[in-house]
Amino acid sequence: MKYLTYCFFISILMMVRVLYGGVVPDGYRVETISTPEDVFLEVGGIGFLQDGSVMFCSREGQVWQYKNKQWSLFADGLYEPLGLYVDPKTDDIFVVQRPELTQLIDTDHDGKADYYKTVGQGWGISNNYHEYAYGPVRDSKGNFYGALNLGHDEESGNLVHDSIMNRSAKYRGWFFQINTTGEFVPWASGLRSPCGVGINKDDELFYTDNQGDWVPTSTLHHVVKGRFYGHPASLEDHPDFLGKDLNAITVEKYDTLRTKPIVWIPYGELANSPGNLAFNETQGKFGPFEDQIFIGDQTLANVMRVVLEKVQGEYQGVVFNFVNGLQCGVIRNRFDKDGSLWLGQGARGWNSVGPKPFGIQKIVWDGKTIPTEMHAISLTDQGFKITFTKPMRESELKDLSSYTIKHWGYKYDSHYGSDKMNITSVDIKKINVVNSKTVELELPLVTDRVYHIECRVKADDNSELKNRIGYYTLNRLR
Amino acid sequence: MVKTLTTVCMSVLLCPILLIAQNSVDDSTLQPSEDKGFFEFIVGTVKGRLAFDKTLLIVTPGSQVTIILKNSDEMIHNLLLCEPGENVPGEVGRLALALGAEGMAKQYVPDSEKVLYHTKLVYPGQQDEFTFTAPTELGDYPYVCTFPGHAQTMKGILWVTDKIDHAEREEDHDGEELEIPDEVKKKYILKPKDQAMVIRAGVENTPSNCIAVGLPSRVHYVFDPDNGQVLYGWRGDFLDVGPDRGWSLDRGGQPCHTLGVRFSVGANGCPFHIGTIDQQPQIKFIGYQREGFPRFDFRVDDLTVSQTIISDQSRHGLIYYYEVEGATEDLYFKLDTSKVKLKSDVGLFQSGALMIPKDKASSFTIDVTPLL
Structure with a gap:
């Protein structure tokens, strides 16, 4: 009887049903890869060998x-x-496991790793289930980077201001480097549940964090050595805070110490548990979104698209949905050399809105069809500029009723998540149609707010935008 | 606020009594509706799994019922009590999901006649409750968490019944959804057949950064890479990795169980000392070789040590085959000899340690037998 119930339980998890959405931009398709039989292949990482193996x-x-x-x-x-x-270049394979960075070596070339080489370690684990280690990404000099989750075990660490997650072992909540001599270098602090790590071709580092205590909604951060990103638990290992009572430091003080995210990802709308960053450096093989960033979500079974820009020397930018209605939550994605975006899926313990408990899919562009999307939203002196992937109807571009704009903030404290604070509708003051693919909206700009910019303009070819909302994080004005 | 707190505290205190008695209890803060009785349930969340810790609540028709959702998980949950129907939790879950961007603001409670009563979204460490008069119509009223994705697994049944004897159903239901069936548990019991298994995972009562090795001889051990030593051995089946893998169901990450009786190998920190018997070397782990009997490579100060660990079915104990590169001084090999007997093909015993002359250090064998 118990077994039947278990089977039923599993079959519910596996049952194929479309829950919501199913947005796929024109010209893209989602392919599903069959996983090996009888293997619970919840993907933790993806990589490609030169012979085309994944x-x-x-x-x-x-x-x-x-x-x-x-x-x-x-x-x-x-x-x-x-x-x-x-x-x-070398096909060397590395994985981050809970306790270390490991190279898996097939010395006798029989297709099976026989030597498991410890490349770097230096952080602690205490057998708490939440002590995940994420990464690795590697810079052009050969250094590796990763991120360490906080623990969820009230017995093994301090709960700063009644936090939920804590520093259950050494360097929990840190971003780290393993340098080319294998040395562990603590890189940045204040992370909570940093499931996604990324690096671009300029060796700039990024991570995503999951909403929770001190993280009012899910986030994307640009990592700079020495910075603190908001969750105080990690400061226990910070040289400037050794021996200090972290509870004696006020929330207001932590707020001044932290570096804010470069993109807030609204909870429930776009993502609940974002994964790693895939940089579209495919030279056009993935459509008109070159150099943009793709991030999956473990709960909402979707893939988002992020466009960053530098304002006053710091990144900020916009996030859109890209594809949703996938078979399972996406925690990993990576572009192959043909420009397809592979998705590694799994949702054990948290569930996703997709019908399957794990799996592999890939998003493929047909190489010709231009989807109808906002290509980017960027900040101007007096508002925002929206660029489109194709010519749009001019009459609608200049029509005020084609847009809905509002903004809100988030509250930073030890509570789990935050409501949207002071949701404020915005009236557009002026519209300037620059050309059929570009429009400028003049409107009041307020910093520390997320701008929800909804656009309902149709394209000249009568197609509609598949994704109508961009969420722009306005940290700084031009 | 004070009143609320008091009520909550009293509710928590009263709960066990109510669950046992399941009938009216005099209390000035809660008034039973006529004489139909009242019930109070604290429904919690199961650690590491998306499930309620109670999946069957039993009440009588017309009674006053309070359901308190107490969230000890690390994510947000709610609890919606619904109209009867096997597919209702799934349906309500889908409607909640369809709220999309409005979901959070609406507590993921869809506008549906199927939803009778509900909590608000309850954040980690918080609780919320609702009180209602139980339907007079007998039946199974499902309850479910409608936070995105959770409705698949996070649900239970409020059984409205006038039966006096609940034993049969309770027994049938008892922990059914929460317990892992034996058939499933078996799949996570590792038993090496024709080759060694090398598993990196948390093992109960063992430092986290260890490597468990299961051998076809059914003699197994745990290697501690931080100290270049075997920690202990055991005979029997190898390892139950279900708690770590969550039986493909929950978050897992709990320590694995060693299956069999552990025996001592006299572990006492790194067994090597260079030059003098009390020298304390620095250990740096290099890696391990999987083929055949696994081999562990590590640095002991400037030495490179390779240790292949061999066992046979006939007895407790392990044989260590060492290869050492770079020895310029004599080595001392020390284990806790109150727990084990050592035998070696090289060296002499001096003050409880085996002295290995530097010219014989390139390869040697040490046979470790536990004293019973």
Whole structure:
């Protein structure tokens, strides 16, 4: 009877049903990859070998190789690896496991790793289930980077101002570097549940965090060495705070110490638990979104698109939905050399809105169809400029009723998440149609707010925008 | 505020009594509706899993019922009591999801006649409750969490019944959704067959950064890479990794169980000392070789040590085959000899330690047998 119930439970998890959405921009399609039979392949990381093989590490500790549509087991017995990196020149394979960064070496070339080499370690784990380690990404000099989740164990660490998550072991809540000599270098602090790490071609580092205590809604951060990103638990290992009572420091003080996210990702609308960043550096193979960033979400089973710009020397930018209605929550994504975006999925323990408990899909562009989307939203002196992927109807571009704009803030404290604070509708003062693909909206600008910019303009070819809302994080004015 | 707190405190205190008695209790803050009785339930969340910790609540028709949702999980939940119907939780869950951007503001409570009563969204560490008069119509009234994704697994039943004897249903239902069936548990019991298994995972009562090795001989051990030593061995089946893998169901990440009886190998920190018997070396782990009997490589100060660990079915104990590169001084190998007997093909015992002359350090064997 128990077994039947369990099977029923699992079958509910597996039942195919479309829950909501199903947005896919024109010209893109979602392909589903069959995973090996009887394997619970919840993807923790994705990488590509030069021969076209795709490597996946799984939360259950295995690494699977997918080559010519055949599956083979490359490594196993790893400790919940949540990130995999393949060196593009040497095919060297690295994973971040809970306790360390490891290279998996197939010395006898039989298709199975036989040497598990410790590349770097230096952080603590205390057997609390939430002590995830994420990464690795690698810069052009060969250094690796990753991020360490806080623990969720009130017995093994201080709960600063009644926080929910804590520093259950050394360097929890830190961004780290493993340098080329294998040394662990604490890089930045204040992280909570930093499931996604990313690096662009200029070696700039980023991470996403999941909404929770001290994280009012999910976030995207630009990582700069030495900065503090908001969750105080990690400060226990910070040299400037050694021996200090973190509860004696006020929330207001922490607020002044932190670096704010470069993009707020509204909870429930766009993401609840964002994953890693995939930089579209495919030279046009993934459509008209070159150099933009793609991020999946574990709960809402969607993929978002982020466009950043620098204002007063710091990044800020806009996030859109891109694709939703996927079969399962997405925690990993990565572009292959053909410009397809592979999605690694899994939602064990938190569930996703998709019908499957794990899986692999990929988003492929047909190489010709231009989707109808806002290409970007950027800040001007007096408002925002929206650029489109194709010519739009001029009559609608200049019509005030084509847009709905509002903004809100978030409250920073030790509570789990924050409501949208002071949601304020914005009246557009003036519209300037620059050309058929560009419009400027003049409106009042207020910093520390997320601007919800909804646009209902149709394209000249009669198509409608598949994703109508951009969320622009306004930290700084031009 | 004070009154609310008092009520909550009293409710918590009264709860066990109410659950046992399940009938009216005199209390000035709660008035039973006529003499139909009242019930109070604290429904919690299961750690590491999206599930309520109670999945069957039993009440009599027309009674006054309070349901308190107490959230000890690390994410947001709610609890909606619904009209009867097997598919209702799924349907209400989908409607909640369809609220999209409005979901948070609406507490993920959809406008549906199927929803009878509900809490608001309850944040980690918080609680919320609602009180209502139980329907007079007998039946199963499902309750569900409608936070996105949760309705698949997070639900239970309020059974409105006039039966006096609930034993059969309670027994049938008892923990059914929460307990992992034996058939499933079995799948996570690792038993090496023709080759060694090397598993990096948390193991109960063992430092977190350890490596468990299961051998076909059914003699297994845990290696501690931070100290370059075997911590202990055991005989039997190898390892239950279900708690770590969450039986493919929950968040997992809990320590694995060693299956069998552990034996001592006299572990006492790094066994190597260079030059003098009390020297304390720095250990740096290099990695391990998986093929055949696993081999562990680590640095002991400037030495490179490779340790292959061998066992056989006939006895407790392990055999360590060492290869050492770079020895310029004699080595001392020390274990807790009150727990084990050592035998070696090289060296001499001096003050409880095995002295290995530098010219014989390149390869040697140490046989470790636990004293019973």
